[in-house]
Amino acid sequence: MRIAFTVNGRLHELEIEPGEYLLEVLRRIGYKSVRRSCGSASCGTCTVLLNGKPILSCSTFAASIDGQNIETVEGMADGDKLHPIQEAILEEGAAQCGYCIPGVVMTGEALLRENPDPTDENIRLALNGNLCRCTGYEPQNRAIKKAAEVRRGETDE
């Protein structure tokens, strides 16, 4: 079957299998930041934004996103300039193996769009579906908080 949808503002029209998942289609067309891990809606590494909301691409049928807008980490940086969340993750040492980071960045981005000044509790609740087995979460929480401050203009980028 044929579907059309945008990824980071770019229109894609392509043939898919009716039973294919969004994760598989995104990786097939080159969005390799979207990671497969648990395959059972449990870990968050495959998180992308669907119409601005974080969802799990491993358990979303690609056919269901016909006509919708997807965002991935590939669309976050502005040329060589990293997105504030990416920059803060580097500064806070919030990535070690890095496998979970694209999912964390996308969930963090959705949170900051909805709540530009999140509390520590807000951040913990938002990120509770993004598992990380390296950092212990604290540096990631600090990074989201720092990115929020940068966005609000309270600290320098």
Next chain:
Amino acid sequence: MLTNVSEYFRPQTVEEAYELMQSDKEHSIFLSGGTIVALMESSRIEKVIDLKSLRLDTVSVTEDEIVVGATTTVESFRKDPLIRKDFGEFFYEAFSLVGSWQIRNMATIGGSIAPKLGWSDVSTCLLVTGSSLMVYGVDGYQRMLISDYFSLPAGEKPLITHIMLKRDGWFSAFEKFSKTTFDIATVNVGLSIRPEQGRINAARVVCGSRPQYPARFESVESAMADLEINDVMPSIVRSLLYESFVGGSNMTASFEYRKHLASVLAQRAAEKLKGMIR
């Protein structure tokens, strides 16, 4: 990928969706949020019927009910201003404990009820608020209690189109225990009461993930009637549920553990209710 899926339908009407299912029940499945269907990995599924195209994702209000479209996501439901206006923080807080943010953006209210999941926090909360369903089946549209829907054989279930929440001024509280922040419940408990002059005029008590599907405990509800809403009430509720608990054991927890846990959660929920009312 579900390799055996060969057709993906986007029906435009409820009637069309139902007929599609009836034409090949053996190999078809309704898709709402996708969190259940995608994980089934069933070779039986050849036809997916996507209910999102029905646009049953709105919330509206009548004089005595809130009417929620079945494909409203759990996250949209919990944040909806119409629901928060009538139910305060009950659904907002209870549903914040359902899965992760990502799952709540996918899972729908109707899709949380339809598979009759034992651990569904959504079903427990809707049962305890006395909510009912609008369904479409062989006899057309009809209203149905959630408990009656649960008792139907799997192959005879009608399609849930709306969930109706009563605007009747009851007070509700929910408690859940799970092993991680977004794990399914080991046990969940919902309590609702209608107070009158400092006493419980009527009560609803629901326990889910026992591990059987959520059900009302009517003997506890009867025993709670006319209890004074005071500092002792929560511990009485705890004892009542402990004595009447019906459940079982599985890999998550034993019957004895669930019985203790459910009674403690009931006490905590009753403490919340006492705080709301006094």
